[in-house]
Amino acid sequence: MMTTNDHIPASLLLVDDDPSLLRLLSMRLEDEGYQVLTADNAERALSLLNTKVISLVITDLRMPDTDGMALFEQINHRRPGLPVIIMTAHGSIPDAVDATQRGVTGFITKPLDHEELRTLLDRALSHHVSSGNAAWRRDIITRSPVMESLLEQAHQVARSRVSVLITGASGTGKELLAQAIHRASPRSDEPFIAINCGALPENLLESELFGHAKGAFTGAVKAQDGLFRAADGGTLFLDEIGDMPLSLQVKLLRVLQERQIRPVGSSETIPVDVRIVSATHRDLKAAMEAGQFREDLYYRLNVVEFNLPGLRERAEDIPLLARHLLRQSAQQHGLNVRGLSDDALQLLTTADWPGNVRQLVNVIEQCVALSPSPVISASLMRQALSENTGHWPTLSEARDEFERRYLVRALKMTEGNVTQAAELCGRNRTDLYKLLKKHGLTAQEIKAG
Structure with missing residues (x-):
């Protein structure tokens, strides 16, 4: 059998x-x-x-x-x-x-x-x-027909070198799917390199991706290869690709078209053989309409798209994931916690999970750490859920929220005068208008409010 x-x-x-x-x-x-x-x-x-x-x-x-x-x-x-x-x-x-x-x-x-x-x-x-169902998808625990269908398609796509875009809310496991695609591909023995495109300033991100020559900028005391060269022959995972600055999007597009990179401060071009898997929680079509993401790059990256469902959309996986995470956490911390009470499991399966699988991990780890008995009680589960109800934002989400509040405050201080606000922010008027458009703000509305 x-x-x-x-x-x-x-x-x-x-x-x-x-x-x-x-x-x-x-x-x-x-x-x-x-x-x-x-x-x-x-x-x-x-x-x-x-x-x-x-x-x-x-x-x-x-x-x-x-x-x-x-x-x-x-x-x-x-x-x-x-x-x-x-x-x-x-x-x-x-x-x-x-x-x-x-x-x-x-x-x-x-x-x-x-x-x-x-x-x-x-x-x-x-x-x-x-x-x-073999080792290539070992980190993805599921019984959901939706996920099973997605994984079957991912395995089929993995065998080619086409670029893949993984979309879905924060915490749904986009990097796990990217790693699985890499393991199922002919490139599985080569490097899998990941970078969060929203976590670095533009100049550092360019250097991280493409490398730099010695003396290319202050502090560049030696040459650096960059992640494209580190991933040569393998897979480069560009997480939060929707947060990549437009100027870098142009350079990335050129790399995808020509399959060669030019390190910062160098006139030399270097051929690279890299499979690109990218991911984002943002709506890239809306970003394109707002002028924040290049259409030509979008179609280069999105040859095949996989949209990961939220945890509520695969509710049948919650008990399976919870028990797996419990065993994992108890073993990792050397604790004698072996199971969940029926009431605790019922609380898990009826929770909203705005933070998806990442939030479930936090809840289970907290319960395992605090449980005084081998079976996690409903009262402990209720406490963990109440303390983990909020969606913990990604770095790029937190940065966007700060940026929005910063713009509102600057325009209020200048009573809606965009020229003065731009000067206050150290930007020109065009840049400021682009930022306002990005966040759906207008100077008139802020002044009136």
């Missing part, structure tokens, strides 16, 4: 309008240790795919509402890469050839030869496990 990981048996979905066949085949497969779900029509099958984690589908070819090939097409659209085996009493060589050419995993005729079916299942699930 194949499993989807070390703890969860593979879950099979059987689709057939013959109830006696469904019952018999279910019993046989359950005896071998599989989890089995059944559907007597395509509509029911697709509904289960939306709500359950399915490892493989076995469907009849001829059914009253939708035939097996039409169902396969719909499954392939919703869950690309999910193995599908088609069974039929009307099998023929042309049917089998057509089915496999269109991506069906296997084709088996009725009455079913159980040994033949077992061989098909073993082969299909071993491939699915290697692509969907």
